[in-house]
Amino acid sequence: MSSVPDERDLTARATIRNAALRLFAERGHEAVTVREIATAAGVSPGLVLHHFASKDGLRVAVDAHAAESLDAIFAELGGQDLTEMLARGEATGSVAEAFVQVFPPGSPLPAYLRRLLLTNDPAGAALFARWYATTRGVLDAMVESGIAAPTDDPAVRAAFLLVSDLAVILLREQITTAIGNDPLTPTGLARWTRDVTAVYTGGAFAAPGKEPPS
Amino acid sequence: MSSVPDERDLTARATIRNAALRLFAERGHEAVTVREIATAAGVSPGLVLHHFASKDGLRVAVDAHAAESLDAIFAELGGQDLTEMLARGEATGSVAEAFVQVFPPGSPLPAYLRRLLLTNDPAGAALFARWYATTRGVLDAMVESGIAAPTDDPAVRAAFLLVSDLAVILLREQITTAIGNDPLTPTGLARWTRDVTAVYTGGAFAAPGKEPPS
DNA sequence: CAAAATACTAAACACTTGTTCAATGCAGGG
DNA sequence: CCCTGCATTGAACAAGTGTTTAGTATTTTG
Numbered sequence: 001m002s003s004v005p006d007e008r009d010l011t012a013r014a015t016i017r018n019a020a021l022r023l024f025a026e027r028g029h030e031a032v033t034v035r036e037i038a039t040a041a042g043v044s045p046g047l048v049l050h051h052f053a054s055k056d057g058l059r060v061a062v063d064a065h066a067a068e069s070l071d072a073i074f075a076e077l078g079g080q081d082l083t084e085m086l087a088r089g090e091a092t093g094s095v096a097e098a099f100v101q102v103f104p105p106g107s108p109l110p111a112y113l114r115r116l117l118l119t120n121d122p123a124g125a126a127l128f129a130r131w132y133a134t135t136r137g138v139l140d141a142m143v144e145s146g147i148a149a150p151t152d153d154p155a156v157r158a159a160f161l162l163v164s165d166l167a168v169i170l171l172r173e174q175i176t177t178a179i180g181n182d183p184l185t186p187t188g189l190a191r192w193t194r195d196v197t198a199v200y201t202g203g204a205f206a207a208p209g210k211e212p213p214s
Numbered sequence: 215m216s217s218v219p220d221e222r223d224l225t226a227r228a229t230i231r232n233a234a235l236r237l238f239a240e241r242g243h244e245a246v247t248v249r250e251i252a253t254a255a256g257v258s259p260g261l262v263l264h265h266f267a268s269k270d271g272l273r274v275a276v277d278a279h280a281a282e283s284l285d286a287i288f289a290e291l292g293g294q295d296l297t298e299m300l301a302r303g304e305a306t307g308s309v310a311e312a313f314v315q316v317f318p319p320g321s322p323l324p325a326y327l328r329r330l331l332l333t334n335d336p337a338g339a340a341l342f343a344r345w346y347a348t349t350r351g352v353l354d355a356m357v358e359s360g361i362a363a364p365t366d367d368p369a370v371r372a373a374f375l376l377v378s379d380l381a382v383i384l385l386r387e388q389i390t391t392a393i394g395n396d397p398l399t400p401t402g403l404a405r406w407t408r409d410v411t412a413v414y415t416g417g418a419f420a421a422p423g424k425e426p427p428s
Numbered sequence: 429c430a431a432a433a434t435a436c437t438a439a440a441c442a443c444t445t446g447t448t449c450a451a452t453g454c455a456g457g458g
Numbered sequence: 459c460c461c462t463g464c465a466t467t468g469a470a471c472a473a474g475t476g477t478t479t480a481g482t483a484t485t486t487t488g
Contacts, residue, residue, distance in 0.1 A: 012465075028333070030244035034446060044467050049447060051465090118332050119242070120387050128388040148419050149426040155393045156409040157418065160378075163389060167381035173334050174342040175377060179369045195370040201421040204371065205362050205414050212363040213417075226435075248476060258437050260478085265435090269476060 013051045016041040021062050025111035029059055029119070063123035066112045073098045074131050077138065095131075096168040100189050110169050110184060117170065135162045168192065227265045230255040235276050239325035243273055243333075277337035280326050287312040288345050291352065309345075310382040314403050324383050324398060331384065349376045382406065 019041035023032040034055055038045040052058035076098055103109055116124035136158040142148035151157045168175065168183050181188030198204075206212035224232070233255035237246045248269050252259040266272035290312055317323055330338035350372040356362035365371045382389065382397050395402030412418075420426035 028242065028244060030242060033444080035444090045446090046448085046468075047466055055446060114332055117385065117388065118328060125388065125391070128385075129391070132388075132392045142419070146420070147426060149417070151409055151412065151418075153405065153409045156406055157413070159389050159392045160406070160410050160413065161418070163381040163385050164374075164378040166385065167377040170384055171331065171342075171377050171380065174331065174339065174346075175373050177339070177343070178346045178373045191367065192370055192374070195365055195367045196374050198365065199371070199374065199414065199417070201417045201419050203363070203413070203415045203417045203427075204365075204375070205356070206360070207415040212361060247474080249474090259476090260438080261436055263477065 012041070012043060012047065016043060016048055016051060017058070017062055017065060020058055021066060021112060022108040024059070024062060025108035025115060028115060060123075062112075063116065063121070066109060066116065067123050067127050069109060070113055070116075070127060071130065073102050074134055076102075077134060094193065095162075095165045096183060096189060097193070099169065100184055100186055105185065110172060114170050117166070132158065132162055135159075226255070226257055226261065230257060230262055230265060231272070231276055231279055234272055235280060235326060236322040238273070238276060239322035239329060242329060248272075274337075276326075277330065277335070280323060280330065281337055281341050283323060284327055284330075284341060285344065287316050288348055290316075291348060308407065309376075309379045310397060310403060311407070313383065314398055314400055319399065324386060328384050328386075331380065346372065346376055349373075 016037065020032070020037045023037055023040060034048050035045050037058070038048050041048075048058065049055075052061055073095065077095070099110060113127075116127060118124075136154065139148055139154060139158050139161070143150050143154075172182065172184055175192075176182045176188070179188075179191070181191055183189055183192045202213040204213070230251065234246070234251045237251055237254060248262050249259050251272070252262050255262070262272065263269075266275055287309065291309070313324060327341075330341060332338075350368065353362055353368060353372050353375070357364050357368075386396065386398055389406075390396045390402070393402075393405070395405055397403055397406045416427040418427070
């Protein structure tokens with residue numbers, strides 16, 4: 001069914017899908033026309049429909065392809081060597097960090113992830129559900145290993161940590177103009193992680209009637 | 215014949231603007247047609263253009279109106295009685311909390327804020343810039359009052375706290391299905407704030423070689 | 429009250445949209 | 459070789475888009 005015989009680059013089908021991914025990420029599904037996608041891919045509009053049956057079929061294919069690529073990121077965080085990494089204190093567990101390591105600077109995937117999560121279509125919901133499950137698993141393991149503090153509401157804690165992490169990708173442009181560094185570059189991410197880690201390990205505010213952490 | 219049940223009787227211009235706000239928030243600017251807006255507002259398509267000159271003019275008007283309403287939320291957090299509130303420990307400073315207090319449950323403004331921030335149009339950028347400035351001001355004051363811990367990168371800390379707060383609104387639906395409570399309801403927010411406050415005051419992870427906070 | 433201005437509508441217009449279709453080029457296999 | 463099956467195109471189509479226009483109510487105003 002997945003008709004392409006080779007998985008290598010640059011069949012017309014893949015070219016169209018990549019062009020659509022980039023354009024969808026930049027401007028949203030509705031704002032991009034089939035003719036624009038065809039021009040960007042260097043083919044005729046008819047060929048787009050020939051390969052994907054409809055514009056919505058193309059969207060579904062792009063969604064699936066993007067979700068696959070994005071899941072590759074997260075698989076690393078919830079991988080089987082997790083326990084070992086936890087023991088050595090190497091488990092950083094940040095989606096943004098994985099993003100910077102895996103994807104080239106100009107990748108359209110951060111922006112597409114934004115669209116996937118914004119438009120509440122099933123692909124984005126499924127993606128989030130998988131990532132949330134992974135986050136909960138990692139946190140449970142961390143608590144058991146003594147690296148993370150226990151909480152009586154692990155669902156909220158996992159959601160909070162995941163969501164705060166995703167916010168870096170969702171609000172990437174705004175963060176960039178606010179702090180002067182793109183948090184999805186090695187430099188920007190290092191600066192970001194530094195202060196965020198401080199909050200996550202020691203807090204940022206004083207509990208009522210107490211001193212704030214140094 | 216106003217099809218929208220409303221608290222106050224409105225001029226047609228306001229009715230159209232509100233209908234557009236709701237539809238834009240739900241489905242995005244590009245996916246909504248002038249005819250749909252007109253039908254939702256109970257007027258003819260021509261009248262929409264008569265009042266707002268073009269669909270994009272309507273979008274600008276809706277953006278301005280939404281930004282004004284949304285700023286009202288944030289003004290409360292950065293108000294002039296901030297110092298006084300800080301002294302009494304009443305400054306909670308969460309955008310989500312302000313949202314729940316100010317807007318009715320079915321308000322389209324959270325969803326519209328999402329669109330404002332994620333489609334990087336100038337209105338959303340300006341909104342974020344204003345909110346970021348307020349956040350930095352509040353944090354500076356908190357540090358000076360001894361409520362917040364000092365940091366050598368206040369720009370990142372302010373951005374992180376603001377962005378993590380906004381994430382609750384941006385990923386509201388996903389959070390709701392993940393934890394089983396809508397964080398923009400009083401019940402859900404209370405549950406959310408409880409654990410998040412724990413992280414912000416004591417951290418969640420162990421510093422290298424140390425014990426995690428209890 | 430008459431006149432001017434505005435609120436509003438119905439119909440049409442020009443254009444773009446996604447999609448279809450017949451025709452062409454081109455591979456490989458019998 | 460012809461033939462069958464794809465990939466690919468250019469032109470066309472029906473539907474839907476934002477917008478315009480001409481005309482009618484309705485309100486405001488001098």
